Amino acid sequence: MALLEVRDLGVRFGGLKAVDSLSFAVEQGAIKGLIGPNGAGKTTVFNAITGLAATATGDVLLDGASIAELRPFERAARGLARTFQNLQIFRELSLLENVMIGRHVRSRAGFVASMLRLPGTAAEERDLEARAYAKLALLGLGERALEPASALSFGEAKLVEIARALASEPRLLLLDEPAAGVPHVEQAHFMDIIRRVNAEGVTVLLVEHNMRLVMNLCDEILVLNYGQRLAEGAPADVSRDREVIMAYLGEEPVHA
Amino acid sequence: MSYAPGALARRVARDRVRLALVWAVMLAWPFVAPNEYILSLGVMFLINLVLVASLNLVLGYAGQISLCHGAFFGLGAYVSGVLSVRYGITPAFGMAAAIAGTTVAALLIALPTLRLRGHYLAMGTLGFNAILTVLFNELVPLTGGPNGLAGIAPFGLFGYELDTPRRFFFVAWLLAGVVMLLILNLVAGRIGRGLRAISGSEIAAGALGIDTFRFKVAAFSLSAGFAGLAGAMYAHFNMYASPETFSFFTSVLLVVMVALGGWGSYWGPVFGALIYTAMPELLRKFQDAELFLFGLCMIVVLLYLPGGIAGLRARRRAAAPAAPRASAAKEASDGAA
Numbered sequence: 093m094a095l096l097e098v099r100d101l102g103v104r105f106g107g108l109k110a111v112d113s114l115s116f117a118v119e120q121g122a123i124k125g126l127i128g129p130n131g132a133g134k135t136t137v138f139n140a141i142t143g144l145a146a147t148a149t150g151d152v153l154l155d156g157a158s159i160a161e162l163r164p165f166e167r168a169a170r171g172l173a174r175t176f177q178n179l180q181i182f183r184e185l186s187l188l189e190n191v192m193i194g195r196h197v198r199s200r201a202g203f204v205a206s207m208l209r210l211p212g213t214a215a216e217e218r219d220l221e222a223r224a225y226a227k228l229a230l231l232g233l234g235e236r237a238l239e240p241a242s243a244l245s246f247g248e249a250k251l252v253e254i255a256r257a258l259a260s261e262p263r264l265l266l267l268d269e270p271a272a273g274v275p276h277v278e279q280a281h282f283m284d285i286i287r288r289v290n291a292e293g294v295t296v297l298l299v300e301h302n303m304r305l306v307m308n309l310c311d312e313i314l315v316l317n318y319g320q321r322l323a324e325g326a327p328a329d330v331s332r333d334r335e336v337i338m339a340y341l342g343e344e345p346v347h348a
Numbered sequence: 349m350s351y352a353p354g355a356l357a358r359r360v361a362r363d364r365v366r367l368a369l370v371w372a373v374m375l376a377w378p379f380v381a382p383n384e385y386i387l388s389l390g391v392m393f394l395i396n397l398v399l400v401a402s403l404n405l406v407l408g409y410a411g412q413i414s415l416c417h418g419a420f421f422g423l424g425a426y427v428s429g430v431l432s433v434r435y436g437i438t439p440a441f442g443m444a445a446a447i448a449g450t451t452v453a454a455l456l457i458a459l460p461t462l463r464l465r466g467h468y469l470a471m472g473t474l475g476f477n478a479i480l481t482v483l484f485n486e487l488v489p490l491t492g493g494p495n496g497l498a499g500i501a502p503f504g505l506f507g508y509e510l511d512t513p514r515r516f517f518f519v520a521w522l523l524a525g526v527v528m529l530l531i532l533n534l535v536a537g538r539i540g541r542g543l544r545a546i547s548g549s550e551i552a553a554g555a556l557g558i559d560t561f562r563f564k565v566a567a568f569s570l571s572a573g574f575a576g577l578a579g580a581m582y583a584h585f586n587m588y589a590s591p592e593t594f595s596f597f598t599s600v601l602l603v604v605m606v607a608l609g610g611w612g613s614y615w616g617p618v619f620g621a622l623i624y625t626a627m628p629e630l631l632r633k634f635q636d637a638e639l640f641l642f643g644l645c646m647i648v649v650l651l652y653l654p655g656g657i658a659g660l661r662a663r664r665r666a667a668a669p670a671a672p673r674a675s676a677a678k679e680a681s682d683g684a685a
Contacts, residue, residue, distance in 0.1 A: 142555055143554075144551065144554075144555070163554070163559075164551075164554040164555050165554045165555075165556075165557045165558055165559045165560070168554075168555060168556055168557030169557050173555075173556075174555055176551075176552065176555075180549045180551060180552035180555075181548075181552075182544065182545055182548035182549065182552070183548065184544065184547075184548060184612070185541070185544060185545075185548070188351070188355075188356060189356075189541055189544075192538075192541060193541050193542065193545045193553075193556055193558075194556055196538065196541075196542060196556055196557045196558055197556070197557035199538050200538075201537055201538045201539065202539070203534065203539055203566055203570060206533060206534050206537040206538060206539045206540070207530040207531075207533050207534045208530075208533065209360075209533040209537065213537060213538075214357070216538070217356070217357060217360075217536075217537055217538070218354065218357050220538070221353075221354065221355075221356045221357060222353065222354075225351065225353065234351060235350055235351060236351075237351035237355075238351055238355060256556065257556075260556070260557065
């Protein structure tokens with residue numbers, strides 16, 4: 093059964109149909125790629141799934157239950173986590189605190205319990221810290237856990253965003269151009285991380301411009317153009333699709 | 349800055365020890381203050397500390413502009429003061445009513461205004477301050493109007509009246525200490541991180557599962573409750589309250605004090621409250637120039653010291669050459685200044 097199902101999704105910005113009656117599914121355990129030319133509506137689809145963009149039509153189902161009416165924080169509690177194309181890292185906070193915030197939905201302390209720092213709250217804090225550190229260490233940033241996020245390079249900040257998203261133990265991870273702006277030498281590292289995360293049971297939906305990465309990583313690819321589905325299928329099939337080649341990949345077929 | 353497991357937990361423990369030390373030292377004030385006047389400044393400092401620290405919660409940590417903190421301060425003072433003068437209610441109960449009253453008032457204000465952002469939020473809270481100032485002035489049968497509310501009973505403990513600065517100091521010391529400890533625990537934990545996340549990026553905070561609106565409303569109400577406590581402390585210490593103490597000017601100056609101390613820094617309000625208490629005394633001879641000098645300070649801080657006074661230490665540390673490992677480990681477990 094599909095973990096994520098998008099049905100007849102429509103998003104409008106004024107008169108512009110940014111996404112138009114789009115339907116697709118992401119199977120449990122898959123890595124699915126969402127590609128398309130600039131302005132095709134990829135990030136808008138992400139925003140509609142996570143609740144940041146208002147939908148004009150359609151429905152979004154997670155594990156068969158509609159989440160279309162939920163606010164972003166409620167969707168996060170249901171198991172959605174995402175990263176942002178233009179980093180949304182908390183620059184003033186340490187890497188550790190950034191990742192601990194990622195585990196917000198898996199922790200409980202409220203205002204009163206926090207103020208009194210009840211024994212349970214203190215224990216939860218220690219647990220949060222240990223888990224967040226483990227996530228950072230996994231991505232090779234453990235040594236720098238106490239540095240402010242503002243000290244990070246762009247590529248490192250993208251890694252911390254992934255660690256932060258993973259901290260909530262999501263069912264579906266949405267990565268918005270995870271490798272964009274990351275130096276070429278680090279891209280293999282990113283692919284490796286995404287594979288490892290997926291192997292641990294996290295379903296991944298990613299937007300990416302780097303064709304090599306998409307073709308290597310994804311089980312299935314959805315090609316968007318002008319907010320509509322142009323093609324969908326295995327990487328090999330999509331890269332041979334005439335319309336896709338015309339609209340997006342250029343005149344020559346791409347060899348993955 | 350290498351990481352050792354449990355560094356954050358140790359950092360909180362360290363800040364608690366610091367707080368305990370500072371509070372222990374402060375206990376000497378009534379014994380070293382040369383006269384009652386200087387002693388009373390110590391009491392005012394503690395009251396102002398509760399006020400500035402509570403505003404810092406909303407402004408510094410959650411990043412929401414509030415221009416009505418002076419009104420919450422006043423509401424607390426008038427609730428407890430009016431209950432005392434008109435109904436003969438004991439100050440301790442009046443104080444509890446002041447906290448409850450301001451918290452509820454803030455909740456009612458927060459629900460519509462915290463849906464606003466930036467300039468609009470500032471204007472909304474400003475409007476609330478204006479409304480309360482009018483009420484303080486116009487509800488003459490209750491508040492005494494522009495003449496002020498006189499005859500507020502001093503704080504009492506087991507029938508013993510704490511009517512001198514020396515006697516009241518210990519109450520203020522205890523209450524401010526409790527508030528500072530509660531705030532320390534709050535900002536060091538899950539809620540504090542959530543508030544700072546909202547300040548950093550509301551979109552990211554929401555995507556990570558933080559109910560941003562609820563958090564903002566709760567922080568705003570809690571902050572107002574503390575301001576209400578400060579107001580009640582002020583009313584029973586001063587035994588008099590008048591509307592101009594709680595005007596829009598007060599609200600603006602409190603924002604300035606949060607900035608001077610250091611936005612979102614735990615120790616910042618200590619510096620802010622020190623300046624807020626001492627400045628008018630030092631600048632008394634300049635009279636009308638007081639506000640001018642305050643304004644000048646604000647501009648200087650914004651231009652040259654964006655982290656406020658509490659940010660100085662962090663800057664010095666950053667400027668120092670890389671320390672050897674032993675001191676690096678010490679810094680790693682160092683407090684959040």
